[in-house]
Amino acid sequence: MQNMKKKEVEIPAKMFKIVGRKEETLEEIKRSHLTGWQDGWLRLKQNKAAMISLFVLLMIVILSIIGPHVNTYTYQQTNYDAVYLEPNSDHWLGTDKFGRDQWTRLWEGTRISLYIAVLAALLDILIGITYGAISAFKGGKVDHMMQRIIEILVGIPNLIIIILLIMMMKPGITTIIIAMVITGWVNMARLVRGQIFKLKNAEYILAARALGADGRRIIIGHMLPNTLGIIIINMMFTIPSAIFTEAFLSFIGLGLQEPLASLGVLINDGFQAMRNHFYLLAFPSIVIVSLMVCFNLLADGLRDAFDPKMRN
Amino acid sequence: MKRFIFLRLVNIIITLFIIATVTFFLMKLLPGSPFDEERLSKLSDEARLEFLAKYGLDQPVYVQYAKYIGSLIKGDLGISYYYKGQTVNALIKDRIGPSMLLGIQAVILGLSVGIILGIIAAYRHNTIWDYFTMLVAVLGVSIPNFVLAAILQFYVGLQWGLFPVAYWEGYQHTFLPTISLGVTVIAIIARFTRNEMLEVLQQDYILTAQSKGISECAVLIKHAIRNALIPVITILGPVFVSLLTGSLVIENIFSIPGIGSLFVDSIKMNDYTTIMGLTLFYSAFFILTILIVDLLYGIIDPRIRIHGRE
Numbered sequence: 001m002q003n004m005k006k007k008e009v010e011i012p013a014k015m016f017k018i019v020g021r022k023e024e025t026l027e028e029i030k031r032s033h034l035t036g037w038q039d040g041w042l043r044l045k046q047n048k049a050a051m052i053s054l055f056v057l058l059m060i061v062i063l064s065i066i067g068p069h070v071n072t073y074t075y076q077q078t079n080y081d082a083v084y085l086e087p088n089s090d091h092w093l094g095t096d097k098f099g100r101d102q103w104t105r106l107w108e109g110t111r112i113s114l115y116i117a118v119l120a121a122l123l124d125i126l127i128g129i130t131y132g133a134i135s136a137f138k139g140g141k142v143d144h145m146m147q148r149i150i151e152i153l154v155g156i157p158n159l160i161i162i163i164l165l166i167m168m169m170k171p172g173i174t175t176i177i178i179a180m181v182i183t184g185w186v187n188m189a190r191l192v193r194g195q196i197f198k199l200k201n202a203e204y205i206l207a208a209r210a211l212g213a214d215g216r217r218i219i220i221g222h223m224l225p226n227t228l229g230i231i232i233i234n235m236m237f238t239i240p241s242a243i244f245t246e247a248f249l250s251f252i253g254l255g256l257q258e259p260l261a262s263l264g265v266l267i268n269d270g271f272q273a274m275r276n277h278f279y280l281l282a283f284p285s286i287v288i289v290s291l292m293v294c295f296n297l298l299a300d301g302l303r304d305a306f307d308p309k310m311r312n
Numbered sequence: 313m314k315r316f317i318f319l320r321l322v323n324i325i326i327t328l329f330i331i332a333t334v335t336f337f338l339m340k341l342l343p344g345s346p347f348d349e350e351r352l353s354k355l356s357d358e359a360r361l362e363f364l365a366k367y368g369l370d371q372p373v374y375v376q377y378a379k380y381i382g383s384l385i386k387g388d389l390g391i392s393y394y395y396k397g398q399t400v401n402a403l404i405k406d407r408i409g410p411s412m413l414l415g416i417q418a419v420i421l422g423l424s425v426g427i428i429l430g431i432i433a434a435y436r437h438n439t440i441w442d443y444f445t446m447l448v449a450v451l452g453v454s455i456p457n458f459v460l461a462a463i464l465q466f467y468v469g470l471q472w473g474l475f476p477v478a479y480w481e482g483y484q485h486t487f488l489p490t491i492s493l494g495v496t497v498i499a500i501i502a503r504f505t506r507n508e509m510l511e512v513l514q515q516d517y518i519l520t521a522q523s524k525g526i527s528e529c530a531v532l533i534k535h536a537i538r539n540a541l542i543p544v545i546t547i548l549g550p551v552f553v554s555l556l557t558g559s560l561v562i563e564n565i566f567s568i569p570g571i572g573s574l575f576v577d578s579i580k581m582n583d584y585t586t587i588m589g590l591t592l593f594y595s596a597f598f599i600l601t602i603l604i605v606d607l608l609y610g611i612i613d614p615r616i617r618i619h620g621r622e
Contacts, residue, residue: 155324160594267459270462275466292454293454
C-alpha cells in the first residue's frame with residue numbers, strides 16, 4: 001500500500017493548473033440533451049427483433065403498393081384457359097379457380113387489408129382520444145355518465161356487434177371499417193382517460209403549474225407528449241387485431257365480396273381449394289402471419305422503448 | 313361486497329336489455345327475409361296471413377317487440393325461422409355440448425401448457441427456454457386460428473392422416489379443433505405467466521426464502537409460483553373472448569355441430585330469431601364470465617377487495 005501511494009504522488013505539481021471554480025458551470029448538464037423521442041429511438045434501435053420487424057413491414061408495404069403493377073395482370077382479370085396453375089415463371093404465385101394471377105391478387109389484398117386496418121386504427125384513436133379526454137377533463141357527472149356508457153359497450157362481445165352491423169349495411173371496405181371502429185374506440189377512450197387522470201395529479205404537472213405554466217402549455221407541453229407514447233403503442237397493437245378481424249370476417253363470408261381481394265378473402269379461397277392446390281392457401285397465410293408477427297414485435301419494442309414504466 | 317354484486321347484476325340486466333332491444337330493431341331493419349319470397353307470394357292472402365301470424369309477423373313492430381321482450385323475461389328465445397318448428401332454446405340446447413367440450417379442453421390445454429412454459433421461461437430467464445417460450449407466445453397470438461386450423465387440417469389430417477379432419481363422431485374428432493383453439497390461449501397465458509413470474513422472482517420475500525436455506529424447488533413452488541399465478545385469473549376474460557371468437561370459425565372449418573357454427577349458419581340463412589337468441593346467449597355468457605372472474609380475483613387476492621378497486 002505504502003509503495004503504491006508513493007508512486008501515485010510522483011506526478012509533478014507543475015502539470016496541474018488552476019481552472020477556478022465557476023458557480024454557473026458547476027450544475028451544468030454535461031451530456032448532450034436527448035428528448036424523450038430521441039431516447040426512445042436509441043432504445044428501439046438496439047432491439048433487433050423490432051428493427052427486423054420494421055424492415056419486413058416496410059418491405060411488405062412497398063410490395064403491396066408496387067406489387068400489383070410489376071406484371072401485366074390485374075387482380076380481377078380472369079382467364080379460364082389458365083385456371084389452377086402452379087407457381088411458374090409467368091404467374092409467379094400461380095392462378096386461382098378463375099385463372100386470376102395470384103401475385104397481383106396477393107399484394108392487392110395485402111394493400112386493402114392494411115388500408116382497412118390502419119384506417120380503422122386511426123379512427124379508433126381519433127374517437128377514443130376525444131371521448132377519453134372529454135371524460136377525463138370534465139370529470140364529475142359527465143365522466144360518470146360517459147363511463148357507464150362504456151361499461152355497457154364493453155359488456156357486449158365486439159365481434160357479435162361487428163357481425164350484426166355488417167349484416168345491416170352493404171358489404172364493402174367502408175362497412176368493415178365502420179363496424180370495427182364502432183366497437184374499437186372504447187379501449188382507446190379508457191386508456192386516454194386513465195392516463196389523463198393520472199397526469200392531472202402527477203407531481204411534475206403540479207411543478208409546472210407552480211412554475212407558472214398556463215393550461216395550454218401544460219396540455220401541449222406535458223400531457224400530450226406523455227399520452228402520445230401510449231397512443232402509438234396501442235395503435236400498433238390495434239392494427240394486427242384489425243387485420244385479424246378483417247380476415248376473420250372475410251373468412252366466414254361477411255367481408256369483402258368478389259372480385260375484390262383481401263388477405264381474408266384469399267385465405268378463404270385458398271382454404272376451399274387447399275386439398276389439391278395448397279399454394280393458394282400458403283402464400284396469403286405467410287403474408288398475414290408475417291404482418292401480425294412484425295406488428296406485434298414492433299409494438300413490443302415500442303412499448304419497451306417509449307414506456308419508461310415497462311423498463312427493467 | 314353484497315352491494316357490489318347487486319349493482320353488477322343490475323348493470324348486467326340493463327346491458328342485456330339494451331342488447332336485446334338493439335338486436336331486435338337491427339333485425340327489423342335488415343334487408344332480405346328469412347322466407348322464400350317467391351313461394352310466399354304464391355300463397356293465397358289468407359294462407360299468407362296465417363303463415364305470418366304463426367311467427368307473429370302480422371302485428372305492428374311495437375307489439376312484436378313487447379311480445380319478444382315478454383317472452384325473453386320468461387327465458388323463451390322464440391321459434392327459429394329456418395329450422396322448421398324448432399325453438400331457439402332447443403337449438404342451443406342441442407348444440408351447446410360440442411362447443412362447451414371444445415372450450416373447456418382448449419382452456420385446460422392453454423392453462424396447463426401456458427403456465428408451465430411461462431414458469432420455465434422466467435426461471436431460466438434469457439436462456440433457450442425463455443426464447444422458445446417467447447417465440448411460442450408471439451407466434452401464438454400472431455397466427456390467426458383459422459389459418460392454423462387450415463394448416464393443421466392439411467398436414468396433420470390430410471397429409472399424415474393422424475387425426476380426422478371434420479365432423480363430430482368421436483373423441484378423436486376433438487383433437488385438431490382443440491389445438492387450433494388452444495394455441496392462442498397457450499400464447500396469452502405463457503407470456504403473462506412469464507412476466508408475473510419474473511416480477512415475483514425479484515421480490516424480497518424470495519430472497520428471504522432463499523437465504524433461509526429452503527431448497528430451490530420449494531422456493532419456486534411455495535413462494536414464487538403461488539404468487540405469480542394469482543393475476544393469471546385476470547386475463548381469463550380476454551381468453552374467453554378469444555375462445556368465443558375462435559369457436560365461430562373453428563367449428564365451421566371442422567364441421568362441428570356447435571353453437572358457433574349455428575351462429576354463422578343462421579347469419580347466412582337470415583334466421584333472425586336464432587341470431588338474436590345467440591347474440592343474447594353469447595353476451596350473457598360473456599358478461600357473467602367477467603363477473604365471476606372479478607369476484608374470484610377479489611376472493612383469492614385479499615389485497616384487492618372490491619371496495620379497494622377504482
